[in-house]
Amino acid sequence: MKVITIPCSFDNYAYLVICEETGEAVVVDPSEFYPVYLELEKRKVRLAAVYCTHHHADHIGGLEELRDEFDGLTICGSEKDAGRIPGMICLLTESSRFSAGMIRGRVISTPGHTEGSVCYIFNEHLFTGDTLFGGGCGRIFEGTPGEMYDSLNVKLKKLPMGTKIYFGHEYTLQNLKFAEFVEPDNMAIKERLEEIGRKQGISPVTSPSTLQLECATNPFLRCQEVGVSKMVAGKCGVDPFDVLSVFTALRGMKDNF
């Protein structure tokens, strides 16, 4: 299987997942039509389905034109987004399984950013939309901090550490500046920032990352670490041993960073 990262709009990513054995492809989060269409033409693959991580307009902006262009295209997303994603006929629930050519995929329900947010895992490749970013996580718009905490720290952390993470926006540099503010002594964060500094100008910059790298550098996966909990407790006056309070306060700090 092959994954092509397609920069869209200002800082969005759409992804093309290709089964090289059959030439079948699916698109995850078609933010815009034209960049996705160009990539499909260039690769000469057959588009079978679109998988949406959530209903926000900047993730489904190219959907209607793709439907017009490709007859019989199957639009998939969370059943909780029924009526919010145009033309969605394939309603997925937690652990729903699907395939793209010879590639097997599975849904992980990850509410928090929105009620119906899901991640998709194809083999060892995880597509996280606005749930998990490089060095950060999405804002909590429809869910609760508890849901977002569980999505990130219980569900996604169960995956193998080598899992590749494909996120919905290029926010990594800003996120890591915040991570460094939270953990000024974390060398892995410094190294990641230096690496991004060396890559500036090359697009895409930081997608994909790995679960291992996120666990080492992403403060929203590190609330259990003493360095993070003490810092947040000191700034926000929460109980450093109450991990959910630390997570909630950390998200609030980032919203105002």
Ligand SMILES: [Zn+2]
């Ligand atoms: Zn969103």
